[in-house]
Amino acid sequence: MTIDEKLSHFYDITVEEAHEKAAAILDEHKAALEKMAEEHKTLSEENAQTQIKAETASARREINKALSAEQLTIKRDWTRKQNELKEKIFSEVKGLLESFTKTPEYENYLTAKIKEALDFAGNDEITIYLSPEDRSLAEKLQHTTGTAIQLAKDSFLGGIRAMIPQKNILIDHSFAGNFEAAYKEFKFDGGPEHE
CATH class of the missing domain: 3.30.2320.30 (ATP synthase, E subunit, C-terminal)
Structure with missing residues (x-):
């Protein structure tokens, strides 16, 4: 084997080793990036779920607040109407009593x-x-x-x-x-x- 052949062989082996090392480093780096991406995805999903729960609870509170306000309005209207009817009924009763006193x-x-x-x-x-x-x-x-x-x-x-x-x-x-x-x-x- 001549020196040129030896050099060529050495060059080929070195380049091949370098390619293998580079491929191993790339695979390792790719695996680390995939792991980081998976962790980020899991964290993002957890954050999204937490945010959904918080917004759902907030929406429920708003709905309950609006419902409570509406119930209060309905109760006030109901009480007012009952009082109007009560006054009307007792006005009629008083009229009937007055009519009775003339019989x-x-x-x-x-x-x-x-x-x-x-x-x-x-x-x-x-x-x-x-x-x-x-x-x-x-x-x-x-x-x-x-x-x-x-x-x-x-x-x-x-x-x-x-x-x-x-x-x-x-x-x-x-x-x-x-x-x-x-x-x-x-x-x-x-x-x-x-x-």
Whole structure:
């Protein structure tokens, strides 16, 4: 083997080794880059999932906030409408009471309530009061029941009130008392379970 051949052979072997080393370094570098890319991909997916969860929670909070505000508005409207209806109902009831006080049945009602109060008082002193609107019935009721009737200073829409001073008892069969009690206790019970 001549020197040129030896040199050529040495050159070929060196170049081949250099190519192999370069290929090994490239493969190693490529594997490192692929590993880094995979880690970056995994990290990006985790970050994306975290961001999706955060944005979903934020969207839920916004929806709940809007829903709560709408429920509050609906409840206010519902309460306002209930109050309007309650006022209308009790206005009609008051009108019916006023109409009732102009009927013969009203005089019978007053007579019955006065007799109940007299029976309850027994032998005790009792004072019977009529509402000022019932002034025209006072004399007739005194004659019918055989007891003195006084007119109250304040109106109580009709009915009677009676006082038994010895026992400190007030008998209240006034329309105003019952009307106010019904007004305070009145509730709208609605919905499927009440239908």
